[in-house]
Amino acid sequence: MSRQHPRRTLQDLATAAGLSLAATSYALRGVRGSPETIRRVRELADELGYTVDPIARALASGRTGSVGVSGSLRDLWQQDLSVLLTRALRSRGRQATIADADADPAQERLIVEQFAAQRVDGAIVSPADPSATYWRLLEPRVAVVSIGDALTERPGSGCVLFDNEYGVTTALRHLAELGHRRVAMLAPSLPSTPGRPSELLAPRIADEIGLNLRVVPAPAATAEAVAVVSELLATADRPSGLFCLSDSLAFAAYHAARATGLRIPDDLSVIGYDDHQLAALVSPGLTTMAWDEDAIVESAVAQLIDEAPAPPPFRPELVGRGSTSAPRFP
Template sequence: MATIRELARLCGVSPATVSRVFNNPEVVNAKTREQVLRTARQIGYLPNESARTLATKKSFMVGLLWDTDHRRPGWRHPFFQEILIGLKTALSGRGYHLLMLATSGEHTDDAYVRAARRHNLDGVVMIDSGTSDPSLRHLAESGVPCVSLDRPVQGPRATYVTSDNVGGARQAVRHLHEQGRQAIATITGPAHTRPGAERLQGYQEELALLRLPYRPEHVAEGDFYVTGGEAAMRRLLETDERPDAVFVAGDEMAVGALRAIAEAGLKVPEDIAVVGFDDIEVAALVPPGLTTIAQDKDGFGAAAAEALVSMINGADAPPARILPTTLVVRGSSTPSI
């Protein structure tokens, strides 16, 4: 088995630096940390986890909690798959392992707190599923370091990371208007989720700024999945005044909207322009290419990991991080692309 001295020699650093990479990674610069971790994987070096845990009083385990509705295949949503990759990469670079957190069927208010303590977790990352489960609130208030993605939380050692949902929605509507569109509809996410509510808010704000009429019949609620977007688009096509553009609050739903438009014998973007939100991989693959509002998926993971590790190391909960979005123009909104 490779030794710490061998690893240090191959990396051109001291054994003490190698030890810090695995025990206190935040004090080592990112370039050196990544080099040591990469070389450790190559030569099969494994730190003495028991000794590390005793020395630091940490388990170097972070729980991942996603309390998704059992009727929805939440774990398979492509946006969250990309978020998870970024989160795992960021935590691994700081020496932490990610553990999927389950509650063994418990449904008490302290179920997640007990699960976190049972697994001796240093902290927990929570992904918003729109649930109102009080046990999530109890976890945030428990003192266990918590970072939530897309869900505001309050607690002595809790914070959250989200995108500029309002600003991104406004970007989408503004872009459609710049293409000459006047009857701009929207397919929202579920109203009880923060992204769903904020993207609708941004849509409404930008319509008002552009002095475009707000038509309730041009607002159709979806569910962030393909079938929901397809059904919502069909409802919009049945309105008395058919929209000439639609802002869809999630790319998965936008794919469904494209399908519904094609089935109606209409063309994108000639008859109806479409803009999505997320910039998942399929957005660049569907014809004619989906214009979308890109979220910083790597930034989600990095920001969550940075906040969580700082709290694990004793810092106060940092302010919430709101990450900027970017308009990515493809063929679904303009024929010239």
């Protein structure tokens, strides 16, 4: 009967590398030390069969090295954002746990409770309900950064905000300048907050630029949104322009338009709000508002780890493609 080899410790690895425990730990995580030292320590760890015991590390340091990432993953842009956040956190020696809030505050509360139970060191969230009190369940020691809206019930949390008034104004003005007057806006069915371009913000802007705007709530999931858009396009007073507050909703509009025999942009102009990577691949290409995703991720991670100050709200840029044109019947 073979004897089981004892578990290698960080001290074993430090002795083999000829470094202090702290220097070995830093090099192993890639957060400090020369590239040669980091490479040598990791190679020695593989040779010795050393693996990090997360429970022991948490007990010793009071920290787990893990960060919770939460968003509504049926939205394509938030999927991509979660991937970018995971990569950025990994490059800083953190491991991400991704959770899907599914645009549901009840599910989001369960996720917050889960993060608290797992004793995550931090969380980066795209909140379904930024005004909920359940954000207080995360201890004060846990750094939290929200993307899109500030967590009003958890003062002191970091945030990456968007200049949605500028984005909505730019998109609606683009349709108005093309000659559209009857426009609908598809908005995700989420709790309304001051930071979101909700039914309070968009109609005011539309009125100022002379548009007859109808706000239509829609599910975040593309497939479920198709039925909502199809019903909208079947009405006698259907809009000639459609502004979608996510590219996922815009892709639903493409499907619904074709199902009802409408051509884009001849019969219906469509604008999205993410510049997801698929926006340039659909036919015709989707006109949309683009965000600087790399800068958004960099700011969120810097606030979480380095306690960097929050930047001014990010402004999107209009990317014109083939999905918008002058209406056939002004």
